[in-house]
Amino acid sequence: MATTTTPPPPRQRGRFGLAKCAALTLLSLIVLAGLAVLIAWLVIHPRRLVFTVDDAYIDHYNLTKDHLDATFDLSLRAYNPNRRVSVYYDDIQVTVEYDHQGLASTTAEPFFQGHRNETELHVMPQAWDVALHSPASKILRTERSSGAVQLEVRLHAKVRFKVGIWKSRHRLLRVYCAPVLGLFTRARSFGTKDCDVDL
Ligand SMILES: *[C@@H]1O[C@H](CO)[C@@H](O)[C@H](O)[C@H]1NC(C)=O
Ligand SMILES: *[C@@H]1O[C@H](CO)[C@@H](O)[C@H](O)[C@H]1NC(C)=O
16 A cells, blocks of 8 residues: 655654654663662562660659659660661660650660661660649659559661661651550569651
8 A cells, every 4th residue: 555645854753763762761771770679679678677665664753743853764675677787876865755745855875786686775864853734743643653654755866777888868767655664663574565666
């Protein structure tokens, strides 16, 4: 069958061909980059960091006229379940809250955590003359007389990940543990509280 359409002028066709070629190249580059990311992800297989609170004790407790003094003796455990990813923890801050009110805060020593490593963090934030709102101090008194206080523990840290020789930028790690039972005697233990980990 004979066609009656005339072919486009050569310059136009050339330009079209070039654009098509560029588009195809770009497309294959995008597909290749996507594949590379997928393969890297499958090989590295990143897994969420795990945090627990193992013990929380309250010392030097003194609640007078809705003002609180206390020392919190906290044992936290950080576990890195990854086989290829290690973690730098920089700027670690641990805060104790009661009824969503901050009571005490402290920093922890920065550390490097290798593959499959478990590290214990021991911190002792101190509340010093903290003014509680009066409903909170009422519940706190009741809980105190029952022998355990329901605390909330937060850990914020700037973390960097390391895979081989590659290091990521800083990201904010947010860990929230609640309720954590603060005890007044070391003769008891409340077991382990798993934390929510947000990155
Ligand atoms: C508790 O705190 C109040 C007010 O700060 C103080 O007067 C009192 O001596 C403290 N009690 C103890 C046992 O430290
Ligand atoms: C985790 O790493 C720390 C610091 O490098 C080390 O002291 C500790 O023994 C390691 N723990 C385990 C269970 O490998």
